[in-house]
Amino acid sequence: MSLSREQIAMRVAQEFGDGHYINLGIGIPTLAANYVANDIEVMLQSENGLLGMGPYPTKEQVDADMINAGKETVTAATGASIFNSAESFAMIRGGHVDLTVLGAFEVDCHGNIASWMIPGKLIKGMGGAMDLVAGAKNIIVTMTHADKHGNSKLLAQCTLPLTGVNCINKIITDLAVLEVKSGAFHLIERAPGVTVDEIRTKTVGKLVIGADVPEMMF
Amino acid sequence: MAGFNKVVDSYEAAMAGLQDNMTVIAGGFGLCGIPEGLIAQIKKMNTKGLTVVSNNCGVDGFGLGLLLEEKQIKKMVSSYVGENALFEQQLLNGELEVELTPQGTLAEKMRAGGAGIPAFYTATGFGTPVGEGKETRKFNGRDYILEESITGDFAIIKAYKADRYGNCIYRHTAQNFNPMAATAGKITVLEVEEIVEPGALSPSEIHTPGIYIDRVIVGSFEKRIEREILSSVTSNQ
Numbered sequence: 188m189s190l191s192r193e194q195i196a197m198r199v200a201q202e203f204g205d206g207h208y209i210n211l212g213i214g215i216p217t218l219a220a221n222y223v224a225n226d227i228e229v230m231l232q233s234e235n236g237l238l239g240m241g242p243y244p245t246k247e248q249v250d251a252d253m254i255n256a257g258k259e260t261v262t263a264a265t266g267a268s269i270f271n272s273a274e275s276f277a278m279i280r281g282g283h284v285d286l287t288v289l290g291a292f293e294v295d296c297h298g299n300i301a302s303w304m305i306p307g308k309l310i311k312g313m314g315g316a317m318d319l320v321a322g323a324k325n326i327i328v329t330m331t332h333a334d335k336h337g338n339s340k341l342l343a344q345c346t347l348p349l350t351g352v353n354c355i356n357k358i359i360t361d362l363a364v365l366e367v368k369s370g371a372f373h374l375i376e377r378a379p380g381v382t383v384d385e386i387r388t389k390t391v392g393k394l395v396i397g398a399d400v401p402e403m404m405f
Numbered sequence: 406m407a408g409f410n411k412v413v414d415s416y417e418a419a420m421a422g423l424q425d426n427m428t429v430i431a432g433g434f435g436l437c438g439i440p441e442g443l444i445a446q447i448k449k450m451n452t453k454g455l456t457v458v459s460n461n462c463g464v465d466g467f468g469l470g471l472l473l474e475e476k477q478i479k480k481m482v483s484s485y486v487g488e489n490a491l492f493e494q495q496l497l498n499g500e501l502e503v504e505l506t507p508q509g510t511l512a513e514k515m516r517a518g519g520a521g522i523p524a525f526y527t528a529t530g531f532g533t534p535v536g537e538g539k540e541t542r543k544f545n546g547r548d549y550i551l552e553e554s555i556t557g558d559f560a561i562i563k564a565y566k567a568d569r570y571g572n573c574i575y576r577h578t579a580q581n582f583n584p585m586a587a588t589a590g591k592i593t594v595l596e597v598e599e600i601v602e603p604g605a606l607s608p609s610e611i612h613t614p615g616i617y618i619d620r621v622i623v624g625s626f627e628k629r630i631e632r633e634i635l636s637s638v639t640s641n642q
Contacts, residue, residue: 235581251436252628260635271580315509317529349532
């Protein structure tokens with residue numbers, strides 16, 4: 188069975204290390220904030236200028252001056268700090284953010300990512316994604332393994348305009364966890380009940396499969 | 406002696422000198438921390454052919470989106486413009502030009518512009534459409550592109566409190582691009598929620614020193630919220 192959005196988010200949260208500063212993109216990555224392990228402390232960075240993002244507010248706490256990078260109302264966690272956008276991107280571009288997790292249209296086995304522009308469709312912009320993939324210490328992509336027509340999103344070479352080059356370290360999909368290194372996808376885990384064959388069929392880029400590929404643990 | 410009294414009492418005075426075809430840098434992120442009254446004044450003046458540099462272009466009928474209604478904007482320099490049907494329509498009609506710029510690069514372009522740095526190298530955008538046609542250089546084995554900084558004829562910004570010297574503080578995430586925009590305008594106009602007596606703000610709490618500010622006006626703000634999400638909801642995504 189392929190994973191639900193919540194299950195992908197749960198698996199993403201297993202990548203969070205104690206004491207890490209983490210930037211989560213819109214969508215599934217943001218959901219992962221709900222599954223941080225109880226025995227670790229992480230701090231979420233929101234690139235509009237907040238380090239230490241807390242939960243969504245109660246009705247009484249709603250404050251128009253307090254939003255996240257998705258322009259949603261938000262609160263500040265204990266230990267938070269607030270700063271301007273140049274400072275925010277200095278911490279991103281300067282390599283101070285430990286991990287960023289973001290979605291993508293395509294990833295290839297060279298670690299390139301395409302996530303912001305489909306030629307012929309309206310282009311809304313890249314926001315902070317190009318800065319994040321150029322600057323964070325570790326970059327993980329979450330997405331479905333194939334599109335709704337069954338076409339693989341893990342390619343030999345991205346076909347869409349890129350967000351960043353040679354920057355993706357790991358991919359967590361609804362079917363598998365893969366590392367990207369030496370010009371290949373390395374299958375390291377599969378979703379419970381998903382066969383290696385299915386993953387192979389849905390991966391176009393070079394795929395390296397070890398002798399034993401364990402199922403993900405939740 | 407006018408001294409350092411930068412406070413003006415009308416929006417006409419606040420935006421005096423704005424002319425067609427000028428470049429305006431605007432603070433704000435989405436609808437958060439935007440100079441609502443100054444934008445309304447530009448709308449009222451019906452200045453045309455503007456190049457507007459701001460992370461976003463408001464929404465239909467609010468924020469910088471207001472300036473689209475009479476087609477006052479010729480070119481928009483932004484990182485994300487997806488919230489606005491009128492924007493989309495004018496872009497598709499070829500009535501509006503957009504230069505999409507990564508958010509961190511945009512912030513740094515303003516910061517550098519205000520600091521007298523004409524250009525800087527960044528890894529952001531290398532190998533992507535953003536890097537096309539730009540000078541590249543390798544430092545310590547990594548590729549970077551050269552990005553030119555931005556200055557404006559006007560900068561319009563929003564802060565929480567200011568004194569008559571133009572010293573100001575921002576509130577929460579309404580800070581965003583405002584401090585960088587403040588530095589990058591030939592004329593920087595600050596709209597605030599409250600003007601306080603000199604000395605009321607501690608020198609060490611000032612976010613933007615008054616040297617960057619030319620005019621201060623007190624406004625009233627609607628502070629529209631783009632996406633109100635409450636704690637009972639896990640996510641709207």
